[in-house]
Amino acid sequence: MKKIGTIGLVLVLIVLYSCEYNVENETPLVDNLCENVVSYSVTIRPLIDGKCMPCHNGDGSEPFAPDLTTYPLVESIAGLIKDVTQSRRMPKVGSLSDSEIAAIKCWVDNGALNN
Ligand code: HEC
Numbered sequence: 695m696k697k698i699g700t701i702g703l704v705l706v707l708i709v710l711y712s713c714e715y716n717v718e719n720e721t722p723l724v725d726n727l728c729e730n731v732v733s734y735s736v737t738i739r740p741l742i743d744g745k746c747m748p749c750h751n752g753d754g755s756e757p758f759a760p761d762l763t764t765y766p767l768v769e770s771i772a773g774l775i776k777d778v779t780q781s782r783r784m785p786k787v788g789s790l791s792d793s794e795i796a797a798i799k800c801w802v803d804n805g806a807l808n809n
Pocket residue numbers: 742745746747748749750756758759760771774775778779784785786787788790
């Protein structure tokens with residue numbers, strides 16, 4: 695019993711030590727990173743479908759409007775999408791709310807993941 699107690703104490707100390715170690719070495723959030731995870735499928739995809747179609751549907755009716763119908767196409771110009779929404783150049787018709795613009799920025803800054 696005493697032996698188990700000692701081992702237990704050692705284990706607890708190791709766990710506590712590793713916790714403290716991790717906290718002390720935690721990387722501070724980079725300014726650009728958003729703490730909130732923005733999901734492509736839950737937030738970004740419906741936003742594009744709602745606000746960027748039909749101009750960006752790739753059917754050729756707007757030949758200079760990049761096709762935004764699939765994740766790889768969106769991901770490949772994610773930085774540009776962030777820029778044109780930050781500057782409110784897009785959507786060409788209609789508008790985005792501040793929170794929609796912020797969500798796009800967060801999603802792009804966090805790596806434009808297919809999440
Ligand atoms: C009413 C039609 C229309 C809507 C809605 C629209 N766009 Fe566009 N978009 C265009 C056209 C036309 C172009 C190409 C001409 C230009 O760059 O102005 C374009 C160009 C772009 C480009 C390329 C810019 C460049 O410099 O090459 C991006 C990125 C873009 N749009 C993103 C979006 C996003 C994101 C949305 C939705 C939030 C959106 N657009 C909504 C018509 C539209």
